[in-house]
Structures are given as structure tokens and as C-alpha cells.
Amino acid sequence: MGNIGKAEQRLLIGNEAIALGALRAGVTVAAGYPGTPSSEVLETIAREKGEGVYVEWSVNEKSALEVGAGAAMSGARVLVTMKQVGLNVASDPLMCLNYLGVKGGMVVMAADDPGPISSQTEQDTRHFANFAKLAAFDPSTPEEAYDMIADAFECSERIGRPVLFRPTTRVCHGSASIALKSPLPVKKPDGFKKDAGRWVIFPRLSYVSHVKIEEGLARLADEFSSYRGNAIHNAGKGKKGIAAGGVSFCHVLETMRERGLESRLLKVSTVPFPAKLGLEFLRGLDEVLVAEELDPVIERELIMLCGSSGTRAVIKGKLSGDMPKAGEYSPDLIEEKILEFLGEPERKEKKPDIRAEESQPDLLNLPPRPPVLCAGCPHRSSFLAVKEASRGHNAVFSGDIGCYTLANAMPLDMVDTCLCMGAGITMAQGIRLASPGTQNFAFIGDSTFFHTGIPGIVNAVHNGSDIIVAVLDNSTTAMTGGQPHPGTDRDASGGKARKISIYAILSAIGVDSIERADAFDFESAKAAAVRALDKKGVRAILFEGACAALSGSRKEPCSVDGSLCSGCAACFGRVGCPAISFRGKKASIDGASCRGCGLCKAFCGRGAITGGGAL
């Protein structure tokens, strides 16, 4: 057996490490809204928590943060999780909460997504920290995240303000073997204590708080110069130095170790910037290359530091055009940039030679494989029902955030707009105003409906709009891995929860007409869409059908009778199901991936497809 010590070693992805680190630090309330790459943190807390820890999937990030604020004001240690765009939704309470402060440590984890790999923006939460005057922690690895989340709780409780914790995708979904540590001593929450002068935000209090916040940040900048997450890694040879943060630091370190490079290396993992450490780093250097994903936060700090201290060094990075301004930084990119900066020769065996002489040119253009709606997905049927029903109408399809955004791809081509959570319904209203003669559909998933969809429908009804809201209810938050939401009967820990009826909400708002359709019954779903199109005002169609990825329900798979198939490719070319392929001028259905929804049968003019349900 191996040489693992006494401490329990576990193979953890970063999000699991963050969750276990938070539990170790005595978190008792955890709330969040799912969003890649942040979702596994709360799932892990729900799975691993002991007695006395409460975890919830909140209706949206703003609610999660406010639930957390109340608990933290009452002395509990609180973790709130979301992805970076979720922080936009939670920004109102977070901005204000900093002025009130907290009693128990409160960490707001917002996961950034360089690339972006699964997000609408490449925004940088470290900027948000500066804007909101909050401290932020930025781990480089899962094991650092495990320790750093405890530091974040300690820091928050000590300064009496919420702090941000900002991992990026490669930390959240990176994995590492981590030695778990024993729980930290934490004092029990003593409950809410009335103090109007402290917990009620008024301009006068805000002014006083603002002064204290600025003083606190200046103190933190000093303290962070000796924080373990910020450090100078090589005493340094030569007049060139490298500064890095986040996962870029790991890429830098790997290249430097491999090449035996000894340039001075600064790691920065906090906001505010550790200015004293920064000055020590700059001393004697002529040039610095900054490696950080997303925005040039460390780079700007170093430039300002040069200016305010009279230090002479050229700072190179995104602003100087030496590093790419957008996209993820691969280890290859960082290696190339460092070697170029230090004047070192390139790696010899940089590219494998396999392609040079032996490759077949036609195979070098490998067919792309974008993500698609699953075989048996209820959304495919709902989209096709609306698509068929609205033929001949001048219809505009506003989409929203979720699996169903994938319906923008051919052959469905049913998403004309997508902006942010809940925006489809309200954007459809705007498009209707400025586009006479159009029919305006807004597609929204069930979890997104609760998240920020409802106010848009209230807005439409109250202001007399003329749109069709199509709610795609698959009874889960599918894209992020199947978390429960208020329309389901489960809570975050798998317990029983009160299920809130989407139909009852639509009806209470006073939507002019509501159709309810079984998404898997294509003809009825289409008929419901036709009826909605015939009416005026705010209409809703509630398409119901369980998520194929989670429900596990399978019917007998469909199959193609080759003697009947005319090779028209309608099933393949119009349905876009991953189980259908087209080979040798005939359609073919893969029995292992087909779930027997039977949707394709509605598109076969020859009756060549048998098996499955519906039709």
C-alpha cells in the first residue's frame, strides 16, 4: 500500500473541496442557485453535511443571498453559491449588505468561467469585488480552495463583512487528491439581536459605513501582504519577473519548474491587492509579465503601484497587448508567452509529428460535435409543435437560459434571442412593440420561470402585451445536473418539499388563456399551439414532460422499416434527434440511445417508423 499519512485522502473536484472546506469551517446555512461551474458545491454540502446544517436551492441568487444575509446577521456562518452571472442577479443585496455588515462569517462564492465554456459573459468577479468594496479570494487549485474557503470565513467574521470567493472553471471542475483536515473550532450562532442602528440601512449609516469600509480595505491590503495565498515564489534571477493569479499561476509554475527557470514569481490571490508584497516583488525588476485570465486586475494594480511608488518597471499583459484579452489561457499559451518573454527557446517536440506526412487531408476537418438536446427530450417535441403550428405566421422565438437554448441549432432553429435568465418573456414584449405583424413566442424552462420569469409575465399582463409564453416544464433544473426547484416536490437534501403549481401562478396573474399540453403527445401539443396562435393578449402554453436524462423512463425503441423508408430524410433532417442517423440513403435509429418517445413517427410520411410511444 501507499505512503499516505494518517489524514484521510480524497480525490475531489474543486467544488467538492470548497464544500468540505466550508463544512470544516463550520458553515451552518448554505444557499444558492445552480449554474455551471458552481453547482456541485451545494450538492456536496447536501450530501456530506452533518446535523444542524441547513442547505437550500433558492428560487434565485438574490433570494439565496438575502436568506444568507439574515442568517449571517444572526451569527451563523453562511455560504452562498452561484455562477458569475448569478452575482449580477444578487448584486443589489450584496452591494447593500457590505454597508450593514454581518456577524457570522459570510462567504459568497461566485464561479467565473474563462472561455467562456458554459456562460454568457467573461466577466471577472474580482472587478465586482473592487466595485462593491469587498474582499475576494481567488484559489489556484482544488487543494488551495479547500484551505482558502476557511480563510475566507475567518476573514469575513473578523472584519464583520461578507467576502467573495472566486474560483474559475478549471478550479471548480479540476480535481486533486486532498488530505482532509479536522474541523475548526467555531462558535455557535447566538441568534438575531435587535439593533436598529446596525441592521437598518439609512444614508447616514451608509456614510459612516463607507468610511469604515475604506479603512478596513486599507488594513486588509496590508494584512494580505503576509497572507499565505499571496507570495513571492522565487527570489529571482535577472531583471524580469512574472506575476500570476488563479489557474494561470499553475501553468506558469509548471513551465518554470520544467525548464528550471528562476525568474521572480509573484502569486496574487486576493482583492485587495497586497501592495507591500507587490513592492517587494517589483524591487530591482525592469519588466514584468502578468498571467491572469479574464480582466487585467493584477496588471492594473502593478501599474498603479509603479506610479504611486515611483518604481520603474514595465508591466506587460493584456493592456500592453502581450497577452490575449479574452478566452481561457491554456498551459500551452502560457508556456509560449513565458518563454518568449524570458527569451528562452521554444519546446522542441512542441507539436506531435503525426499529422505532417501521414495524415489524410479530408480527415483533418473533423466533424464538429456541439451539445444537443438528448434523444427523448420533451423540449424537442414542444419546439417542433410550435414550429409546425406557426408555419405561415411571422413568428419570432425568444429563448432563455437552460438546455432549451440548444434548440437554436439546426434543424430546430427555434431560438431567435437569448440574453439572460428570465429575459425571453420581457424581450418578446419589446419585440412585439417594435415589430408590427409578428407573433411573439417566449420559451422558458420551469426553473427559469421561478427564477426571474414570473415578474415578466406580470409585466406583460398588466401592460396589455400580446405574446405567447411557452413554459417548458420538465420538472427539474436540467442543464446544471437536475437540481430541484419550487415546481418540484423535493428540496436540496432530497426531502419532501411543497410543490408550487406553474399553472396556478399563470392563472393567478390573469394570463388571458392557458393551454396545458403533454409534450410527448406531439399532435395535441401542436393543436394547443394552434389554439394559442388564434387568440390575442398574453397567452401561455404549459408543455409538460419529464426530462429524458433524469426520468429514466424508456419505452420500446423506435426502428425504421428499411423496405418502407423512401430516404426522404425528413425524420433525420427535421427532428434532429441524436438517435437518428442517415446512412446508405436510409434512415436508421440507434436502439440503445432511442428512448421511444415516438416523435419521429410524426415526421415520417411513409409510416416506416415503428415502436415507441405517441402517434
Next chain:
Amino acid sequence: MNIIIAGVGGQGAVLASHLLGRAAMSSGLAVRGSETIGMAQRGGSILSHVRIGSGACSPTIRIGQADSILAFELCEAARALPYLKQGGALVACDAAIQPAGSLHGYDRREMADYLKLAAKNIFLLDSALVDEKCGARCLNVALLGAAASRKAIPFSAYDLEKALRGKFSGEAAEMNVKALRFGAMLAESMS
């Protein structure tokens, strides 16, 4: 040691890399890596990076630095190929999963021939046979078995079996162990 696992979303790349990680840890080795989780999982291209040993700093592997590639699908094997070191091992399932709704498919035989030319140290696992004997859900574990036989990973099938039994119990464990042994046996008998 650097290992790339390539496949299509839903084929079980995350489990495969997790099992490699567990096997490494029971040998007292450090592990680091990166998964594709999220948007791309819906039938998109998947790449997992597994790095074994204490020298690895980055969670991802650089181009031309992988000691081996384990691929659950032919086209994804070709897509991952630039990661392979000269002389590195490629262990891939011989099945083709055509990209959904696309007429720009590829020819399975041509792709396999290309891979054989491109990587000298290659083993193609008979996916249809694994499906028939062990079920399509176990292809990922069968490929690990084959990789162990081909010495494309620094563990024996027995090490992986222990990792599997640490992760699963009951019927799921037996089903996976059967696939693991079957994959290992196929690679053994073809070598």
C-alpha cells in the same frame, strides 16, 4: 504520467478518470486533473485530463504531452490526437457515433485507418462485442481494462477492480468488474 480521456458527453469519462484517480491514490500517488462538466455534456465532445505523480502543477495537459489517450469514440480519438506524445499509446473504442443531425458524418473504417497510421502504439476495442457481452453502459470500464492490459495506464486490471469496488457495490460492481475483465481479456488476447 499524463492521460487524456476523450469521448462524447454521457459516455462516462468522468467515472473513468475518477477510477484512475482512485487507483493512483491507493498506490500512494498524487493525482490532478480536469473534467468537462456542463453545457458540453449534452452529447458534445468531452475531454478529461488525468495527471498522476507529484510533478503536475496544471490541471490540464499540454499539446504533445500525453503518455496515453483513452477514447470512447473514433472521431473523438482523432480530435484528441494532438495531445499524444511521440510514441504514446492510443486505446480507443472502434465505434463511431455520428454527430447528431449532421450529414457531415465520417466513415468509421477510414477514421480507424487514419488512427492506425497516426499512432503506432494503438489498440482498438471491439465495442460491439463489449455491448453484446457486457452492455453498452459499461464501455468506459471495459476500455480501462483494455488500457491496463496494453500498459497505457500505470495500473493493472486488478488495481482498477479494487477502485471499482470502492466506488460501487452489489450488482453495479459486478457488472462493471465483468466489463473491466472482459476489456482486459480482449486486449490481452489481441496483443
